[in-house]
Amino acid sequence: MSNQKPEKAYKNIDFLMSPAARELRILSEFVEPRSRFLRNKIYKTVVFFGSARTLPRDKALENLSAIRLLAEPDPNALQKAEKDLENSRYYEDAVELARRITTWCQNHCSDHDRFYVCSGGGPGIMEAANKGAYLAGGRSIGLNISLPFEQVDNPFIDPDLNFEFHYFFMRKFWFAYLAKAMVIFPGGFGTLDELMEILTLVQTKKIVKPLKVLIYDRKYWDQILRIEGLLENFMICEDDLDLFTWCNSVDEMEAELIRFITQVARKPV
Numbered sequence: 001m002s003n004q005k006p007e008k009a010y011k012n013i014d015f016l017m018s019p020a021a022r023e024l025r026i027l028s029e030f031v032e033p034r035s036r037f038l039r040n041k042i043y044k045t046v047v048f049f050g051s052a053r054t055l056p057r058d059k060a061l062e063n064l065s066a067i068r069l070l071a072e073p074d075p076n077a078l079q080k081a082e083k084d085l086e087n088s089r090y091y092e093d094a095v096e097l098a099r100r101i102t103t104w105c106q107n108h109c110s111d112h113d114r115f116y117v118c119s120g121g122g123p124g125i126m127e128a129a130n131k132g133a134y135l136a137g138g139r140s141i142g143l144n145i146s147l148p149f150e151q152v153d154n155p156f157i158d159p160d161l162n163f164e165f166h167y168f169f170m171r172k173f174w175f176a177y178l179a180k181a182m183v184i185f186p187g188g189f190g191t192l193d194e195l196m197e198i199l200t201l202v203q204t205k206k207i208v209k210p211l212k213v214l215i216y217d218r219k220y221w222d223q224i225l226r227i228e229g230l231l232e233n234f235m236i237c238e239d240d241l242d243l244f245t246w247c248n249s250v251d252e253m254e255a256e257l258i259r260f261i262t263q264v265a266r267k268p269v
Helices: 019-039 057-068 075-108 125-135 168-178 189-203 218-224 228-232 238-243 250-265
Strands: 044-049 115-119 140-145 162-165 179-184 212-216 245-247
Touching: 019 162, 019 168, 044 075, 044 125, 044 168, 044 189, 057 075, 075 115, 075 125, 075 250, 115 125, 115 179, 125 140, 140 168, 162 168, 168 179, 168 189, 179 189, 179 250, 189 212, 189 238, 212 218, 212 250, 228 238, 245 250
Parallel strands: 044 115, 044 179, 115 140, 140 162, 179 212, 212 245
Antiparallel strands: none
């Protein structure tokens, strides 16, 4: 007969990683981030959504130049590289907006009132947002998620505010729970998913706090979806168009965010 004590359940890795402990893993993605946010006094965020595939201008230029130097460049690769360069302005604009908002909050907000830039933690627009906050000397948050491609945490996230999620719905919870404003840059399926879920939560009053939703570059989004068509088909109400604001420049976005932070969002949590 063995005198060895059995292993405690919370130290049993095989059990914790098994289907039987899924509820514990889900709960850990609520409790552990909450403890870190409280420890770091993070109460309010401005969340940036947008494509992970958007390149900074210098990288886009480098790629395009390399393709143009080929004797017989692939037409599809050339077209993509040209579009990447055109879309790189979104990366640069996200950097600039995050830098401006971080600087403004550092100069005008107390520790309790301060708004922190938050992104999905990966490349593209997410990296741009974290980079802008970093350039302003501020801290920023990255809510990363394990994916088979694209999603590698960027180097501009504050180390103690760098998270890695397994469950999409827990990651989305933390996007929404701390957010006072959301900026939606051009993106793909993931960005559409995040935008539509937030609009649905506000429309159905599952989110009742003031939440500013800015959608950047109407020309881009009108190619992807025409929200007014939902109104014309009586699928939404006219008031639902007030759930978000179109913006077409960094100046517009900055003005909208500062106005909102000053008038509405700087209230006790």
